[in-house]
Amino acid sequence: MTNIPGLENVIESIISLFTAPPFSRTLLAIKTVFVIFSLYFLAGIIYFASKTHYLQWLYGEPITRIISKRPYGIERVDERWKKIVEMFQSDSESNYKLAVVEADALLDKVLKKIGYKGDTLEEKLQKIGEDVLSKPNEILSAHRICSDIIRDPSYSLSREEAKKVLLVYKRAFKELDLF
Numbered sequence: 001m002t003n004i005p006g007l008e009n010v011i012e013s014i015i016s017l018f019t020a021p022p023f024s025r026t027l028l029a030i031k032t033v034f035v036i037f038s039l040y041f042l043a044g045i046i047y048f049a050s051k052t053h054y055l056q057w058l059y060g061e062p063i064t065r066i067i068s069k070r071p072y073g074i075e076r077v078d079e080r081w082k083k084i085v086e087m088f089q090s091d092s093e094s095n096y097k098l099a100v101v102e103a104d105a106l107l108d109k110v111l112k113k114i115g116y117k118g119d120t121l122e123e124k125l126q127k128i129g130e131d132v133l134s135k136p137n138e139i140l141s142a143h144r145i146c147s148d149i150i151r152d153p154s155y156s157l158s159r160e161e162a163k164k165v166l167l168v169y170k171r172a173f174k175e176l177d178l179f
Contacts, residue, residue: 077178080106081170088166096162097149103169104146107139110176133175135168142168 017023049055080102087099108121111128118124121143125136133139142165149155 077106077110077173081173084166088162093157093159096157096159097155100142100146100157100162100165101149103166104143107169107172110173110178114176133172135171138168139172 084099084102084106087095087102104121108124111121111124116124116127118127122140125133125140125143128136130136145157145161145165149157
């Protein structure tokens, strides 16, 4: 590599040109104009993104739900749980049973979506540690009651027993941060 005579002087004169007070004031004015334009265009992007349904189409949910940082699809779980509670609030034993079966199916579906492998809910619950669900044995007992309801249509289920089972499922959903 060869040294070019006077190169250091040229570089110093270019640097001093940009750092000289009149030019630095001009650069500050240019920077300010560009910052204002950038903020204007950013506001436009945010405005048009909120008015169109492109982000909803892209992500499958409205942007407000995405920004709230709730897990994907949680509104569907909320809607299904509300239907389960409505079934339970009726005075029919068959609706209590149906509410328990629906809660069990919902938990199975949620665990599958989260990524727990297994053909049955029991297999999925065996793979879950107590750091995820504090009382997997209670959930397993509730699942057995659900299995009994499915196997034996004449299975007798009181309102109090159905309430206890649904509370077990509700606690499981809370521990999974779905409520």
